[in-house]
Amino acid sequence: MTSQIETFSDKLLGFTLPERNARARIVRLDKVVDDVLSAHDYPPPVTHLLSEALVLGALMGGLLKSKGETAQLTMQAQTKSGVIALLVCDYRGGSLRGYADFDAARLAQLGANPPLSALFGEGYLAVTFETGGGQRYQGIVPLEGDSLAEACETYFSQSEQVPTMIRVASRSGVAGRVAAGILIQHLADGEEGRERLHVRMDHPDWEHVSVLAQTVSHDELLDPDLSLEAIAWRLFSEEDEIRVQPGALLSRGCRCSASYYESVITRFPEEERREMRNDEGIIAVDCAFCAKSFALDL
Template sequence: MKTARSTYEIPETYSDKLLGFTLPGRSARGRGVRLDGVVNDVLSAHDYPPPITHLLGEALVLGALMGSLLKDEGGQLTMQAQTQAGVVSLLVCDYRAGSMRGYVDFDEDGLAGLGANPGLLALFGEGYLAITFETGAGQRYQGIVPLEGDTLAEACETYFSQSEQVPTLIRVASRSGAEGRVAAGLLVQHLPDGEEGRERLHVRMDHPDWEHVLALASTISHEELLDTELSMEAIAWRLFSEEEEIRVEPGAPLARGCRCSGDYYASVIARFPIEEQRAMQDESGKIVVDCAFCSREFAIEL
């Protein structure tokens, strides 16, 4: 049996920090994350019922995993799940340089009739998932896929398969306890022609190297992902212990970060004609803006 060789030399990664790793011998890369403080900070701004906290926790993990694929530190990943006829009408989550935020719009009465653990179809009905990557240089590209599968993670796998043609496995776990919610995830991808922008002429979902990596990565358990005493490096080493080399690179620390401010909203409102601005005013003459991400209100005076 081969012993995995790692490039890792600094303290290991546990919660609220990303981990990146590559398997050079298999042309594969991965990302791992466990959210503890971050997910509870985001949820603290809302009084969501358990099914919605579970959904948003999963979305935040997916946002971190996919957002960390951006090489540009100024880039942003936005994930939006939407439907016209579901109990959940809109879910939005974004990631930028380790800063995360998210919120969910839903029908409380409709949710109450779904039971304790509703699936994706019950929550959204026939909806779609839009994933948008923006670089710091202003480049923007988006993929849209149907909201299919039992979980958001499965819908994201479909996005990578259909929109990016990149074989991808994603696993997400989430639980609530006395100290709040913990959510964690693993993303593994096969890049046959490398990660440096070369044209992928030979992407195969059934490539032998990918089948090998997929078989190993699929053994990850929810208990391992959620074990706050198990580092993300230890998870990577457990899964791929027979590989000749595992290159591990700790990523960005994560934190809740809403970018709302009174000055920002005032600048947005100033772009409207004065007649429309006056129509927005309340009885006191102020324009009140409610930030859906952090549940704060900003009173703007003309």
């Protein structure tokens, strides 16, 4: 494996193991995760959860084959009675955004490190891929396990029948928050780009790859001085070939604008728009993702 320019943070890295029919994505976020989290004063448990969601959004969004501006991955965790009512994250062309709606009073009663079950109760995870060519497919799985990453593994296993292993790590430091992760999949009997003839969760090649991938440590994923290429090499140095595929540059990318909200609100009947206006005749709209406010004279 050779790479003239190494990848460290805020950029996706993809690679394949041709002889094992495996593909992978690795990412490390620092400025991006801080930019997204800075829009709201999230408490530590929500900060940790949303950091994990942003990493997962980047890893899964990096699987999109379409390079069109409208190709998008959306991940939404939701419950009716949980402490966190809604967590949503999406990826489009390297742009990431995320938001969490939660009950602050109930969250404060859970302590410093509440488990996923305490945060969501009986919730579900919806993962939606839009290719940009009019194709859209979605899978919904229960929010079970110890992390969002485990729920995403379940999604790929149940909805796409693709053996998948995901590891995510995050921490806060003096310089801010950093979050990172790796996603690796087995495309049985077909390297990426070729048709998968059948899938076996117990395929010898997948067992070999997944065992090696699980040896990656949180410190390795989060180490700012360790390139993503070096992580891939450490994990799979005994493979004959590792094909590196540099991915998209990542940034916070909220798509809100006055014109967008105007186009949405003008679809409502005049009677409903009248009820939306304040005493000055203005319709005030706040973006949940970036916390920007828009005053619309409609």
